[in-house]
Each structure stands twice: as C-alpha cells, then as structure tokens.
Amino acid sequence: MFHGSMVALITPMTENGDIDEAALEALVAFHLENGTDAIVAMGTTGESATLTHKEHRHVVKQVIKLVAGKIPVIAGTGSNSTHEALELTKSAKEDGADACLLVTPYYNKPTQEGLYLHYKKIAEQVSVPQILYNVPGRTACDILPETVERLAAMENIVAIKEATGDLQRAKDIMNRCGDSLDVISGDDGTAMELMLMGGKGDISVTANVAPAAMHEMCKLAIAGDRSGAEAINVKLEKLHSALFLEANPIPVKWAMHKMGYGSEGIRLPLTPFANRCRDELLTAMEYADVNIIE
Secondary structure, three states: OOOEEEEEOOOOEOOOOOEOHHHHHHHHHHHHHOOOOEEEEOOHHHOOOOOOHHHHHHHHHHHHHHHOOOOOEEEEOOOOOHHHHHHHHHHHHHHOOOEEEEEOOOOOOOOHHHHHHHHHHHHHHOOOOEEEEEOHHHHOOOOOHHHHHHHOOOOOEEEEEEOOOOHHHHHHHHHHHHHHOEEEEOOHHHHHHHHHOOOOEEEEOHHHHOHHHHHHHHHHHHOOOHHHHHHHHHHHHHHHHHOOOOOOOHHHHHHHHHOOOOOOOOOOOOOOOOHHHHHHHHHHHHHOOOOOOO
8 A cells, every 4th residue: 555665754944943834845846756655744754752743733734735645645643652642643534644654652661462452442443544663773662573463453554664674573574464464664774675575665764865766766676676776775875874873863854954955953852963974974965866955
C-alpha cells in the first residue's frame, strides 16, 4: 500500500521558531515535482516532540491540503501515552491522512505485552492504515519480531518502519509476517539492502535533500535491480551519514536552509547545526549533486 521513497518531512520554521507556512508549501511542491512517493508529516524529523498538539494537527492538515491527493500522506501519531496516541490517530483520520505512523511508546519501557495491547487498542478503535515504528536508539523501547507477528494479524496494521539498521531483524520480520505486513526501512544507510531483500520502501531523511535520487534508487531496489540501485546509492552514501553528524533533524534542517527552504529555525532543546560539522555536510550535498543556493 505504501512503497518507495517516503520523505520524513522537516517542519520549516522561522528564526523565532514559528512554523514557516510559505516554506512548507514550497517543500511540498518540491517533493511533488521530484517524484517522492509519500510524505510523512509530523514524524521525528518533523520535530513532533516540540510542537504543540494544535500545531501538530495544523501541519498534518496543511500537508494533506497541499498534496491534494496526488501522493499518500502519512501522519505521525505515536506517543508514550496510549490515550494520546489514540487521540492523535483519530484526528489524523478525520483530517484525511492516508495512514498513521506510530512510534513505540518511549521512556515508559513497556513490556512486549504492553506494546501489543497499545497497538491493538489503537488499531481496533481507528479504522485507518497504521504503520508500526521501531527505533529503539531513540525510544529505549524495542518491539520484537514475535510481537510484530502478533500485530500483523490485525487488518489495518499494514507495515513496520524498522529503523534499527539490523537487516537480519528485518528479514526475520519478513519471514514471520509474509504478505500480511510490509517492512519499510527507517535507516537510509541500510535501506537499499533492505529493499533488495524484499522491503517495500524507505521512510527517509535523505529524501528531504535528494528526493529525485531517492525515488529512483528505491524504485530500482524494490524491483531487484542491484546494479542500478547501487549506481545511485553510491552518490548518496555520504549524505546518509552526514545527515546524522548531530541528532536528526538538526543537520537536515540546516541542509534545507542551504537549499532555500526556510531559515535555520529549530526549537529547543535542539540547537542550530554546529559550525564544525557544516563543511562535511556541504561536501556530501555537493557529491550528491544537490542544488545549494544559500
């Protein structure tokens, strides 16, 4: 249902941290022009952790409006509170999101049974396609393949974003779940290999900066064309790495500013991209033939 290069969209901000509406409109147009297969609004890269619920919903609604049905819009609706995740998911459905992306409950450290019941409750109460999101490096919470297998039996849990970078883990989930659940990469550095072994796409940070290249690479990898995918990915590998020189989305927001999409605005506790890292990211952008205008 959801495949290819799915950008984990930044939320552009003004210097004082307000949402930059004009830059958001330009960003959506940029992705529609460059072949992005779906937009994820209000995920980690969108700074969901520092936006109010009102702002969160506003950004999702704006992206849906701007996309106008041309490609799917996936709303980030996860929380460490089941009640809060449920409310965010209901709101996203009401606003017209095509699917919701639900990160594992962070900080609480729930058991596997708690994770199962958390996702089960949301899936039962909101009839929208739902994508599990596993990123234990950020959440201190790891949904195990056997729990994913249990949840795959639910009709509207359609995929998992696996951001561990562990290809063996991804293969285990594929073997357990078969056609009942798609596996999507959440780690740009290993995304090509995951798709070549059966993954359906990549929810990508790099796609913010190089959407056309990521679209083509994902298309070829999903089709099993290793040589074609590798020829593109070799130009992107430095970007995959440099965009994590500091915590995401610090580097990618600065990169988008250099491309002309908004200011360097970012909200505390995140801080502007460190001067000592900027040359390395610029070099990676240039190597990937990114258009730098600032």
